Amino acid sequence: MRYYPDPARDIDLRRVNRAIEEAFAEHARGHVQMPPKLYVTLEKGDFRTMPAYIPSLGIAGVKIVNVHPGNPSLGLPTVMALTVILDVETGRPESILNATGLTDLRTGAAGAVAAKYLSPKRKVRLGLVGSGRQARAQVMAIGQELSITEVLVWSRNRANAEKFCEDPLLPECRSEDLKTVCDCDILVTTTPSREPLVMDRWISGGTHINAIGADAPGKQELDPAILRRATVFVDDPAQAIHSGEINVPIAKGLFDPGRIAGTLGEVVIGRKGRKSPDEITVFDSTGLAIQDLAIAAIAMGSAEAIDLPFL
Amino acid sequence: MRYYPDPARDIDLRRVNRAIEEAFAEHARGHVQMPPKLYVTLEKGDFRTMPAYIPSLGIAGVKIVNVHPGNPSLGLPTVMALTVILDVETGRPESILNATGLTDLRTGAAGAVAAKYLSPKRKVRLGLVGSGRQARAQVMAIGQELSITEVLVWSRNRANAEKFCEDPLLPECRSEDLKTVCDCDILVTTTPSREPLVMDRWISGGTHINAIGADAPGKQELDPAILRRATVFVDDPAQAIHSGEINVPIAKGLFDPGRIAGTLGEVVIGRKGRKSPDEITVFDSTGLAIQDLAIAAIAMGSAEAIDLPFL
Numbered sequence: 001m002r003y004y005p006d007p008a009r010d011i012d013l014r015r016v017n018r019a020i021e022e023a024f025a026e027h028a029r030g031h032v033q034m035p036p037k038l039y040v041t042l043e044k045g046d047f048r049t050m051p052a053y054i055p056s057l058g059i060a061g062v063k064i065v066n067v068h069p070g071n072p073s074l075g076l077p078t079v080m081a082l083t084v085i086l087d088v089e090t091g092r093p094e095s096i097l098n099a100t101g102l103t104d105l106r107t108g109a110a111g112a113v114a115a116k117y118l119s120p121k122r123k124v125r126l127g128l129v130g131s132g133r134q135a136r137a138q139v140m141a142i143g144q145e146l147s148i149t150e151v152l153v154w155s156r157n158r159a160n161a162e163k164f165c166e167d168p169l170l171p172e173c174r175s176e177d178l179k180t181v182c183d184c185d186i187l188v189t190t191t192p193s194r195e196p197l198v199m200d201r202w203i204s205g206g207t208h209i210n211a212i213g214a215d216a217p218g219k220q221e222l223d224p225a226i227l228r229r230a231t232v233f234v235d236d237p238a239q240a241i242h243s244g245e246i247n248v249p250i251a252k253g254l255f256d257p258g259r260i261a262g263t264l265g266e267v268v269i270g271r272k273g274r275k276s277p278d279e280i281t282v283f284d285s286t287g288l289a290i291q292d293l294a295i296a297a298i299a300m301g302s303a304e305a306i307d308l309p310f311l
Numbered sequence: 312m313r314y315y316p317d318p319a320r321d322i323d324l325r326r327v328n329r330a331i332e333e334a335f336a337e338h339a340r341g342h343v344q345m346p347p348k349l350y351v352t353l354e355k356g357d358f359r360t361m362p363a364y365i366p367s368l369g370i371a372g373v374k375i376v377n378v379h380p381g382n383p384s385l386g387l388p389t390v391m392a393l394t395v396i397l398d399v400e401t402g403r404p405e406s407i408l409n410a411t412g413l414t415d416l417r418t419g420a421a422g423a424v425a426a427k428y429l430s431p432k433r434k435v436r437l438g439l440v441g442s443g444r445q446a447r448a449q450v451m452a453i454g455q456e457l458s459i460t461e462v463l464v465w466s467r468n469r470a471n472a473e474k475f476c477e478d479p480l481l482p483e484c485r486s487e488d489l490k491t492v493c494d495c496d497i498l499v500t501t502t503p504s505r506e507p508l509v510m511d512r513w514i515s516g517g518t519h520i521n522a523i524g525a526d527a528p529g530k531q532e533l534d535p536a537i538l539r540r541a542t543v544f545v546d547d548p549a550q551a552i553h554s555g556e557i558n559v560p561i562a563k564g565l566f567d568p569g570r571i572a573g574t575l576g577e578v579v580i581g582r583k584g585r586k587s588p589d590e591i592t593v594f595d596s597t598g599l600a601i602q603d604l605a606i607a608a609i610a611m612g613s614a615e616a617i618d619l620p621f622l
Binding site: 003006045047051064068074077081086088089090092309310 | 354355356358379382388393
């Protein structure tokens with residue numbers, strides 16, 4: 001058995017995007033096993049257990065991930081994760097990966113796959129609502145697929161947006177007000193908001209939106225009028241209805257789940273997609289266990305590991 | 312983060328029995344969180360993901376365990392397991408335990424708790440149907456609670472039963488035919504059988520039976536007539552109906568789930584129990600995630616660990 005303490009380091013983002021793309025395609029083909037995430041509630045947060053099996057990649061395992069919003073005040077990340085990989089032939093535990101960084105990257109990769117297939121333009125101005133770790137992961141992953149001409153960033157705390165842009169690995173980047181950020185080709189929302197931040201009137205036809213922040217009941221970032229005007233794709237319908245961007249509008253009767261246009265996997269295999277350059281497309285991401293397995297498969301190929309006795 | 316490669320070694324079986332007993336009591340009081348086990352099917356077996364949280368023990372985590380019947384031909388155990396423990400305050404992964412041996416022991420401990428409360432005698436003749444690792448774990452755990460005068464063992468392969476009895480740590484032990492083994496005070500069945508092995512006419516009033524082997528749909532070891540005559544306790548009703556000793560009789564209309572007398576936890580807290588020395592009692596064990604957490608809590612207190620970097 002091997003433990004990978006830092007498998008996100010130096011990982012090839014383009015290979016990650018391809019692996020995530022293939023995992024979504026297998027999901028659309030019905031070739032994966034992925035029971036619904038299990039939630040256990042603790043006093044100050046929760047943890048989620050996410051098992052899956054992707055036969056075409058020969059990989060099976062479980063990600064265990066917490067969400068503790070008070071952790072940053074203790075100097076710890078809000079989200080930390082481990083992934084356990086089993087040998088598919090014998091069920092023997094094969095690898096354990098620190099999946100905290102991988103979780104950021106696999107979510108970024110899903111956004112990149114969505115942008116690749118759903119953006120009508122190849123050269124794009126990227127708008128970011130939120131300036132945390134996931135915002136950066138989205139820029140880096142999308143940059144593998146499309147040419148990013150500039151990045152406009154809004155944060156509730158402007159200083160955070162300005163600090164974000166200091167990263168020398170990013171494309172040209174500047175802090176802007178929220179409305180200006182929304183005037184872009186691809187908008188990425190990554191906040192923990194529980195009320196709409198992005199107003200319908202700010203979004204032009206042809207925009208693609210990655211709605212990443214909402215991952216639990218009660219969270220939302222977009223004016224529901226955007227969802228009604230847009231073509232909405234999800235990673236997994238059951239998870240999106242339960243905890244994605246559409247969860248609050250559905251609960252309030254402002255969005256009909258029957259309006260979900262399809263899954264990202266269906267887009268990847270060409271069964272669904274954008275129909276015109278003028279429509280607004282939304283990718284509602286909640287995060288799937290198969291993404292965690294796909295990125296683990298890449299990481300195990302190159303990252304440094306510690307050997308551990310088992311049996 | 313710490314990894315415990317061999318946490319079952321030198322563990323205090325009596326302390327394990329007490330921790331398992333307390334976990335069952337908390338289960339009966341409704342003080343634990345334990346979503347239903349998730350099953351993922353692989354080509355040659357399956358794996359199960361078992362998260363839980365026991366607030367009174369301050370422990371939360373997930374066991375991941377496979378069942379691959381063909382493994383022994385490869386020199387590997389049928390069942391292997393890892394348990395991941397999270398810090399309940401922050402959700403941070405705290406410990407990883409090799410849970411293969413612990414799984415044997417926590418199942419044995421549940422049998423010991425059942426025998427302690429449900430056997431009408433304190434000095435007992437123990438009958439074993441099946442002579443594998445779990446049979447031994449049951450004897451060792453029950454021996455902490457009751458005085459075992461002799462052990463009678465049946466195995467489909469008589470040589471295995473004879474070999475079993477060579478273990479110098481066991482009480483007086485001999486191989487017998489199946490019918491003779493059933494003439495005992497406490498009968499423990501631990502086989503992977505898919506048809507009844509133990510016939511109703513062989514079981515005398517007053518016998519307590521630990522039905523351990525059936526842990527998946529289609530498995531059974533007891534003549535359903537025994538279940539109809541007995542007072543049947545389960546570890547968890549939903550799991551027992553799905554995959555315990557009662558699963559096949561229920562599916563065939565030979566046992567009414569309404570006849571379940573209660574849970575082992577309810578027995579421990581005195582809400583349910585044996586009513587007369589002459590009745591037959593059955594404990595139908597499927598294995599609960601809270602047992603895995605309870606034994607992990609004991610093991611982490613004493614076992615040797617390897618420090619691992621995390622973050």
